[in-house]
Amino acid sequence: MSAAQSTAPPTPFLQTLFAFPESPSRDSRAAAMATSMSQVSTGSDVSQQHHHAGPPLQQDVIFNFINNEFCRSSSRTWMKIFDPVTQKFITRVPDSNMTEVTNAVAAADAALTTWATLPPSKRRKLILNLLVVLPQYADRITQCLCAEGGKTLRDAQAEYERGVDSIEAACAASHQMVGDHHINQMSEIHTTLEPVGVCVSITPFNFPFMIPLWSIPFALLSGNTVVLKPSEKTPSAAQILAECFWAAGFPPGVVNIVHGGPSVVDKLLAQPSVGAVSFVGSDIAGERVHDHARATRKRVQAECSAKNHGVVLADADKKKTLYAIAGGAFGSAGQRCMALSVVVLVGEARSWADDIAQLAMTLIVGSGTQPGVDMGPLITKSAKKRVEDVITAAESEGATVLLDGRDYLVPDHPEGNFVGPTILTNVQSYMTCYQEEIFGPVLCCMEVETMEEAIQLINSNRYGNGCTLFTSSPSQAQLFQKAVNVGQVGINVPVLGTVLRTGNKESFLGDHNVSGHGMWQFYTMTKTITTIWH
Template sequence: MLAFTLRRQARPLQRQLQQRGVSGVSGATTKMFINGEFVESQSSEWTEIRNPATQEVVSRVPQSTAQELEAAAHSAQLAFGEWRRTSVLSRQRKMLDLQHAIRGSMDALAHSIVAEQGKVLSDARGDVMRGLQVVEDMANITNYMQGAKLEVSADMDTYTVREPLGVVAGICPFNFPAMIPLWMFPVALATGNTCVLKPSERDPGAAMILAQLCNDVGIPSGVLNVVHGSHRTVDFLTADPRIRAVSFVGGDRAGRHIYERAMQHGKRCQANLGAKNHAIVLPDADKEHALNAIAGAAFGAAGQRCMALSVAVLVGDAGAWVDEIVERARALRVDGGLEPDADLGPMITRDALARAEQLVQSAADEGAHIALDGRGVRVAKYPDGNFLGPTVIDHATPAMQCYQQEIFGPVLTCIRVKTLDDALALVNANRYGNGASVFTRSGPCARKVQAEIEAGQLGINVPIPVPLPMFAFTGNKASFLGDANFYGRSGVGFYTQLKTVTSLWRKQDADDRQAAVHMPTIH
């Protein structure tokens, strides 16, 4: 009965995607997108994509062959010559058209994310919306691409022009199947580059829909190409000489490999890696706001966000608030992503679930108190789902595995300290620097945190301080490798190079004489 219900809900989406040759359909294979066409892979290696709530096979994704990867890079290289000569106004127009197309396909994208990644429907729509904002910001590309000019001497000007790099690559994680690709290829394309994109092999459906939308709005063949796979695809993208830059979001091990390999082959690379985001909670904070914000930020998306709030640093009397955090966490509904009022869905895979459960157990073994244990949660309609309920670990210490490692699940680790200085020292000693928050009513305390915190993104009474696209995603320390962040002006800088021109046009060379009316003579 359950499988029938899911198929019935997804049937209109399935028909739409079948017509387009896009993944996200039960029993289908995920195609590649090369030179403006959806191409069936000739690979002998395939990975099943399973719905995390049901284990139903949604699609099969290939390991793109060497010939297919070569075709994608060759297509992007050929398309670059024409695309780079397209006016910035024409590229701006494509971004405007693309954002309109994405808005019209919001439901298709969100349902694909629910089926493949497991997010609840409202969060899946949020995934698309945050990526859409980057596309909308690229409609401002005419301002981002402007250079500078100065008359440096008599009749001599020096000015800069911003030019595209060439072919670039994007390597995406599973946790934001729409947002992260939209951090990458729209910025690359708007600046005049062409792109080879590798979505996560766990949930590529949203990226394939976005590729179709690029086709629909008339982005030329070869400007965007989509390939699939894991290690061999990554190694190709980081080594092929046609690819000038690589963008990556994902885990530490893969990120370091990609960054080092790209650097060895002379490429630019920006890589967002792991995180351990802290909320410093002072006892003078607005209690209701702080506790609700922490619960939402810790457990939303089943904790599978690089900006998930995974550690609460409770200062002084705020340590007594753990029981109320537990109350709020216990009230959250764990369910399938399409169910009404679901607050969090399943984790992406059985392996991810097992790892998170093991880290919760390690906390108990090392002396922490499991104030709320979400292991073994049962969802009646989805008995085979990868579910972990909200989990709260109290009286943890920085030496414990549950603190040292990124759990990437709906688990909040609570650490109690005496003073704000203790809290700052704890946060700054952590190797990661993606984001942090402070909850307080004290302006001086907030200002102290702002000045001394070593996280790249700080929220003051804001639990997930992901900046809007007119800024940039500015994680630091071990959370980021590279020197140019994603999207915004920094992202434009990553995908472009400056050319400085010095020109001399002497005034005395201008022919400003009056027209001659006499009969010409020969000398």
């Protein structure tokens, strides 16, 4: 069975991607921006370094953000970013050198004492000011997510909203950041929560706006300063985010951003003044970050790969279940850590695979900026090739390709990185398609006789991010959620990555999970003070 081809009309290139809105900042910031305009170089030598007191105006280069200045990198190594739909050039991103990484960390370290001693209410007020600034950048952010990441407009808008939600959640929970106080006849003992220092956030390509905001607000509210290393595949959202922090009035050095690939991560982890590292990405990169951080006595949280299962019982609401599976498996082209990549059909539900395929065939694949499109492209040509190679390997290992998304053609965008919705049946646990995270629109279908067999399958998988049970039986749901060994469980809903993220097994490495109470524990150290007055 072949996936249906999209006939969505072509999308115009987003020429307004880097158009700047009217600054929401004070007059002094407007004056600084005017000064910076006269300093912008129009030359093409990317080895030259320039600093701007305001947002950069040059469109074809991504700038680092160090000590509240937008700095054009002096690196000799640059990477080009292309629209995954049209392959049109968007911008260049530097692989920042050691001097630039050191400067970013030094700026954060220099700002630490003043920021940490600022009353928590004032730190919170600045972060709330970010919520005032962000709406003025919302259109640019969503356009950027569509152009660089290939997202549908609906997904891009949802990412923007979830990023804002993350800021609001951190501010709302800031009252939890308190110590203890004990008094007896002779002594007084109390604890305080102190910042850990300079915190590094390493974030992936698939949610370049939202995921930095999972960690940065918590780190800042805790009195830490931050260096963000965004993905080199989707760097522009971080540059816009830098403008938002600048416009919101954050002091120099509190938030810094350095761009680049794995070498920049290594340079950051080698910095002795870095106290904590937060990472979201693949298991291979996550293990490397975790081990390096541990070796240099840094705190680390690494949210890694996943293989999320959806278990379907025959008593589930069929229509709602089919739509939930299709959305969980193929939303964002499967490029998310909470994608529903395996469906386990139990007993009489084994016949539902054909129904899932029929629904998947109705999904419209194309440019995300076009109305009605359900699924965009993969991030790069290499990502497309890898996903197609996994499908081919599954076929050679004995799986059946029920719905084939390889060689998917979107007529108006033949150069796009498109893979159509793909469904594999007769999948066995030894197959590559089951053992590895695919990170594409591929759903593996497996069949078992009982829910207990499904639970055993989930528990034997090396990943433990999340799973879902579809059923109309509360008693079965109770048994399931108690028995499965994963960090997140959904009942009749695919687990949402925007709520608490509590993965386990090989899906998470480190000290505290990337959400909730664990964030305050991760970003603070407990100090105990004992006092006796004679």
